[in-house]
Amino acid sequence: MQKKNTRTNFLNRHRFLLAGLLCLFGVCLLSAQDKKKEPEKKKTRVDLLHAEEAQADKVLHPDIQILIRSVKLRHDSMYMYCDSALIYEKTNSVEAFGNVRMEQGDTLFIYGDYLYYDGMSQLAMLRENVRMINRNTTLTTDSLNYDRLYNLGYYFEGGTLTDEENVLTSEWGEYSPATKISVFNHDVKLVNPKFVLTSDTLRYNTENKIAVILGPSNIVSDNNHIYSERGFYNTLTEQAELLDRSVLTNQGKKLVGDSLFYDRIIGYGEAFDNVKMTDSINKNMLTGDYCFYNELTDSAFATKRAVAIDYSQGPDSLFMHGDTLQLVSYNLNTDSVFRLMKAYHKVRMYRTDVQGVCDSLVYNSKDSCMTMYTDPILWNEGQQLLGEQIKIYMNDSTIDWAHIINQALTVEMKDSIHYNQVSGKEMKAYFINGDMRHIEVIGNVLTAFYPEEKDSTMTGFNCLEGSVLHLYMKDKKMEKGLFIGKSNGTMYPMDQIPPDKLRLPTFAWFDYVRPLNKDDIFNWRGKRAGDTLKPTTDRRPKTEKRNLINMK
Numbered sequence: 001m002q003k004k005n006t007r008t009n010f011l012n013r014h015r016f017l018l019a020g021l022l023c024l025f026g027v028c029l030l031s032a033q034d035k036k037k038e039p040e041k042k043k044t045r046v047d048l049l050h051a052e053e054a055q056a057d058k059v060l061h062p063d064i065q066i067l068i069r070s071v072k073l074r075h076d077s078m079y080m081y082c083d084s085a086l087i088y089e090k091t092n093s094v095e096a097f098g099n100v101r102m103e104q105g106d107t108l109f110i111y112g113d114y115l116y117y118d119g120m121s122q123l124a125m126l127r128e129n130v131r132m133i134n135r136n137t138t139l140t141t142d143s144l145n146y147d148r149l150y151n152l153g154y155y156f157e158g159g160t161l162t163d164e165e166n167v168l169t170s171e172w173g174e175y176s177p178a179t180k181i182s183v184f185n186h187d188v189k190l191v192n193p194k195f196v197l198t199s200d201t202l203r204y205n206t207e208n209k210i211a212v213i214l215g216p217s218n219i220v221s222d223n224n225h226i227y228s229e230r231g232f233y234n235t236l237t238e239q240a241e242l243l244d245r246s247v248l249t250n251q252g253k254k255l256v257g258d259s260l261f262y263d264r265i266i267g268y269g270e271a272f273d274n275v276k277m278t279d280s281i282n283k284n285m286l287t288g289d290y291c292f293y294n295e296l297t298d299s300a301f302a303t304k305r306a307v308a309i310d311y312s313q314g315p316d317s318l319f320m321h322g323d324t325l326q327l328v329s330y331n332l333n334t335d336s337v338f339r340l341m342k343a344y345h346k347v348r349m350y351r352t353d354v355q356g357v358c359d360s361l362v363y364n365s366k367d368s369c370m371t372m373y374t375d376p377i378l379w380n381e382g383q384q385l386l387g388e389q390i391k392i393y394m395n396d397s398t399i400d401w402a403h404i405i406n407q408a409l410t411v412e413m414k415d416s417i418h419y420n421q422v423s424g425k426e427m428k429a430y431f432i433n434g435d436m437r438h439i440e441v442i443g444n445v446l447t448a449f450y451p452e453e454k455d456s457t458m459t460g461f462n463c464l465e466g467s468v469l470h471l472y473m474k475d476k477k478m479e480k481g482l483f484i485g486k487s488n489g490t491m492y493p494m495d496q497i498p499p500d501k502l503r504l505p506t507f508a509w510f511d512y513v514r515p516l517n518k519d520d521i522f523n524w525r526g527k528r529a530g531d532t533l534k535p536t537t538d539r540r541p542k543t544e545k546r547n548l549i550n551m552k
Helices: 002-025 032-036
Strands: 047-050 053-057 061-075 078-088 093-104 108-118 123-134 137-147 152-155 159-162 167-170 172-175 181-192 195-205 210-213 217-220 225-228 230-234 239-250 253-263 268-279 284-294 299-303 307-310 318-321 324-333 336-351 354-364 369-373 377-380 383-386 389-395 398-413 419-432 435-449 461-474 477-492 546-550
Touching: 061 093, 078 108, 093 123, 108 137, 137 172, 159 172, 167 172, 167 195, 239 268, 253 284, 268 299, 284 324, 377 398, 398 435, 419 461, 435 477
Parallel strands: none
Antiparallel strands: 047 061, 053 061, 061 078, 078 093, 093 108, 108 123, 123 137, 137 152, 137 159, 152 172, 159 167, 167 181, 172 181, 181 195, 195 210, 195 217, 210 230, 217 225, 225 239, 230 239, 239 253, 253 268, 268 284, 284 299, 284 307, 299 324, 307 318, 318 336, 324 336, 336 354, 354 369, 354 377, 369 389, 377 383, 383 398, 389 398, 398 419, 419 435, 435 461, 461 477, 477 546
């Protein structure tokens, strides 16, 4: 009687634990098809096939058979083996002890130290040193329940599932030999020779080796780190499809998007919609609605509202937009690496102290030079610079100097009618703390400017030409100029300025094209018809003579 009560209490405890497990999962362990119609329970009897010794007490325990040594039982297609067993005839159930083994067909084998099998519900409860083997998959635990009706084994006190590729552990889990699908909950860990996946909830298919991420998960390897809360990871092909703002991190670079595709073998990732790629080492960022990143070549490109952001200067960040932005790394040798950033088609950039537009742009980290191609225009406060090509040399992400090549022109607007203008074959503009302080104009120099009194009253209009000119800026305005070599020109009173002298031959004012803020970089505004630059006439100096020009 005491043994029967012990067995009854054992069953009640584990039935209660099973009920609690199902409640915590919040879902039935049935498959979607099985939920529609619960399978019928077979009422067949558990049969004794062999035992070296059998005992029975028809008076004290009339419904119990005691079997000893080399016990073999069968229930339908399931065979059970053990050292000793108790058969309860009224409940059609069995308790098995020592070297327990269950076999179903030639593909499913379950081992343990103890078994309680209910022939009515076809539920097997195995305890201590339990192993479920299904072909190349092995599930080990100390507490396993196997439901024959649904061909489902589940554990709730920790277990490990092993196949040819991976080892998975968790606190709670289940495995279906029929579908090859396993589900893991709480402290889930998938160990692969190339990476480790940790998760809160994971579904895994032992046939195709695909892990389905159902909760906060981390995939860590020697090269990178993936965070996702929903998605798929194929442990064979090492390809991942990740959703819900998943994150790919690699050597200081972080790629985030509404959805990600990643191929670990080829070493590239693609991000879609609301993409952000951050380089914490170089303090820059790529954003857009599509981004491609190759971790093997350390290169990336972004399109669809693509923006490159340089935040190395703190809140005074540089924002650059183009149809396509590309980052490429080059290894000169083991100790030297330089990067190219390319922006092409309808490039617009904005920072509080400098703005620019062009058709295409290349930044080379080797010499910290940013080259603007095809109709480039650069603004610094009230100054406009343009030419056929502009090279901007940076010093710690701040403009050091700029080189305007061919048909160079700088314009300073005083009001809607009056403009200070200087043109030449080329210009070199030098900056201090982001402010233009000195401009060197070389070749075919033409000037048209308005000297001022201290109260900013314009005193006349000065037209000069020469070979080399040095302009000096103060308070973001032209202060004075110094010609090198011969120069000549005319000073006109304000009321006697010839209309044809108001503008230099190459004059152009593109303030309407200028980006107004970081959001305006998306609004492309091209030059109006007729606003193209015209070539200047070659005028070479005849003597080396210095002439001082006062701009005030």
